[in-house]
Amino acid sequence: xxxxxxxxxxxxxxxxxxxxxxxxxxxxxxxxxxxxxxxxxxxxxxxxxxxxxxxxxxxxxxxxxxxxxxxxxxxxxxxxxxxxxxxxxxxxxxxxxxxxxxxxxxxxxxxxxxxxxxxxxxxxxxxxxxxxxxxxxxxxxxxxxxxxxxxxxxxxxxxxxxxxxxxxxxxxxxxxxxxxxxxxxxxxxxxxxxxxxxxxxxxxxxxxxxxxxxxxxxxxxxxxxxxxxxxxxxxxxxxxxxxxxxxxxxxxxxxxxxxxxxxxxxxxxxxxxxxxxxxxxxxxxxxxxxxxxxxxxxxxxxxxxxxxxxxxxxxxxxxxxxxxxxxxxxxxxxxxxxxxxxxxxxxxxxxxxxxxxxxxxxxxxxxxxxxxxxxxxxxxxxxxxxxxxx
Numbered sequence: 167x168x169x170x171x172x173x174x175x176x177x178x179x180x181x182x183x184x185x186x187x188x189x190x191x192x193x194x195x196x197x198x199x200x201x202x203x204x205x206x207x208x209x210x211x212x213x214x215x216x217x218x219x220x221x222x223x224x225x226x227x228x229x230x231x232x233x234x235x236x237x238x239x240x241x242x243x244x245x246x247x248x249x250x251x252x253x254x255x256x257x258x259x260x261x262x263x264x265x266x267x268x269x270x271x272x273x274x275x276x277x278x279x280x281x282x283x284x285x286x287x288x289x290x291x292x293x294x295x296x297x298x299x300x301x302x303x304x305x306x307x308x309x310x311x312x313x314x315x316x317x318x319x320x321x322x323x324x325x326x327x328x329x330x331x332x333x334x335x336x337x338x339x340x341x342x343x344x345x346x347x348x349x350x351x352x353x354x355x356x357x358x359x360x361x362x363x364x365x366x367x368x369x370x371x372x373x374x375x376x377x378x379x380x381x382x383x384x385x386x387x388x389x390x391x392x393x394x395x396x397x398x399x400x401x402x403x404x405x406x407x408x409x410x411x412x413x414x415x416x417x418x419x420x421x422x423x424x425x426x427x428x429x430x431x432x433x434x435x436x437x438x439x440x441x442x443x444x445x446x447x448x449x450x451x452x453x454x455x456x457x458x459x460x461x462x463x464x465x466x467x468x469x470x471x472x473x474x475x476x477x478x479x480x481x482x483x484x485x486x487x488x489x490x491x492x493x494x495x496x497x498x499x500x501x502x503x504x505x506x507x508x509x510x511x512x513x514x515x516x517x518x519x520x521x522x523x524x525x526x527x528x529x530x531x532x533x534x535x536x537x538x539x540x541x542x543x544x545x546x547x548x549x550x551x552x553x554x555x556x
Contacts, residue, residue: 176255180211186314354419364478385461386468402442
């Protein structure tokens, strides 16, 4: 099935992600139906979309006429029956597999047999979501990053039963929406949310060991790694509720692998509802008049912090390649376009030297005696044979 501008797109869920996906589809010229059972949530979505296009007009990124057309293409509905003639439906509700399965079961009784059913899940099993469907072959993961209308990357994740034509059609649709697509296997966290775990987890571990405070770790990653945001700044922007949930989900779905173990520090923030910017407090205090902490600008300390976090990230990227989660090119593309890393991690590994990374990881493993620091077998083999990724 090929979509054209006469095709209709359904979006289940009118939160920030659902609203963003609806905007992307409408900007591509499609009529969109946004469903939510909560009328006030639909009104909030409508207001949010209007504000988003108004901001784009103010910045000169689109004309008022174009903005008006985008708004006209989006319909807000409180009954799933409106999705009957949709060719593609993207679910963007709470990260709970039971809730998603319930929606997919309902959708399947409404839509045509050739309608593509997609989930925007960031960490749950596509195969698990599809398991309740009579036609699991047409279920796929289409994972946008927040804010969906601004972030270029979209992960395309086939489930165990997803057919080749559904994969190809889904990729073509999202490519036509002017997004950068990568193909990932149906594994916990897919590409980005799996590989990025040490950016947060190892930074927290460094803090918990008393090596450096939040501000110093953030400064180190920005100053020497050229990351646009430090890990604690980024967690506060994403929301510690979301980040902690993804961490816990990946950890449990990977059978409690210690590399992905959540931290007590983040769990306590989660329990206190200190979610970051949206609640006014997270790793940092965002209340009016709050003192902005200053980093300790010790160059040697900063380099040690940066290298420890970076080498753990590279280790994850190498393992993702070894486990065939994605191709070399898609792994590097995903990390630069999905979370704005300054370089692809595998290309970065070549620049640093794979033997140097293996030695550093082995030192950590020997010092701590924790499986968390085990070196990827791929890195070891490449170091032994003096290979590079590119």
